[in-house]
Amino acid sequence: xGRPAKPTALKMLQGNxxxxxxxxxxxxxxxxxEVPEVPGxxxxxxxxxxxxxxxxLTKAGIMTRTDTHNLxxxxxxxxxxxxxxxxxxTVGVTVTDKKGVLKKNPACTVINESLRQxxxxxxxxxxxPASRARLTGGGGKEKPENPFLLIKGGRAAAK
Numbered sequence: 284x285g286r287p288a289k290p291t292a293l294k295m296l297q298g299n300x301x302x303x304x305x306x307x308x309x310x311x312x313x314x315x316x317e318v319p320e321v322p323g324x325x326x327x328x329x330x331x332x333x334x335x336x337x338x339x340l341t342k343a344g345i346m347t348r349t350d351t352h353n354l355x356x357x358x359x360x361x362x363x364x365x366x367x368x369x370x371x372x373t374v375g376v377t378v379t380d381k382k383g384v385l386k387k388n389p390a391c392t393v394i395n396e397s398l399r400q401x402x403x404x405x406x407x408x409x410x411x412p413a414s415r416a417r418l419t420g421g422g423g424k425e426k427p428e429n430p431f432l433l434i435k436g437g438r439a440a441a442k
Contacts (some may be wrong), residue, residue, distance in 0.1 A: 312347040319351050324357075329362035336410060345409055357404035364397035 299305065320343045321333045336354060340346035346354070369388040378388045406414040 312349050314336055314344040315341050315346045315348060317341070319354075320348070322355055323356070324364075325358055326362045328365040332358040333363040336408070340408060343409075350408065353404050353407050357408065357410070360397045360400035360404065360423040363393055364401065367391075367393035367397060 303310045321330045321337075325333060333354065336357070337346065340350070340354065366391040370392065371388055372386055374390070376388055376391060377385050380386055402411070405411050409415045409417075
């Protein structure tokens with residue numbers, strides 16, 4: 284089976300270091316020209332996450348109409364995470380059930396699941412450093428100057 288195929292548009296964003304022929308006939312939705320509106324069903328924290336991520340994704344040319352559900356899922360998970368964190372901050376990591384037994388607060392499970400979902404959807408959108416590095420690829424930017432090259436006998440730019 285192997286890895287899932289990477290869309291051609293993503294390959295072009297990342298560069299093509301292997302110089303392999305790209306499939307120009309594959310599906311390539313157009314990037315959105317305008318930032319999509321926040322879905323009305325998102326809560327306060329989810330809307331805040333949308334307003335933070337959507338403009339960047341749109342400006343970077345990453346956001347397409349087909350990506351809005353990924354962003355909505357990311358923002359909904361963010362909302363659940365913030366709500367569960369507030370619950371744990373108020374009640375604590377443990378709770379006492381009806382029988383008087385001390386148990387893990389169910390909000391802790393919600394926190395873990397929400398963080399996992401945020402990582403999955405955020406990575407698909409390029410919202411974490413590793414996936415963002417894959418989106419920008421290796422082309423275009425020069426390597427930063429390495430002052431240790433002088434020690435090795437290499438060249439360093441004069442400042």
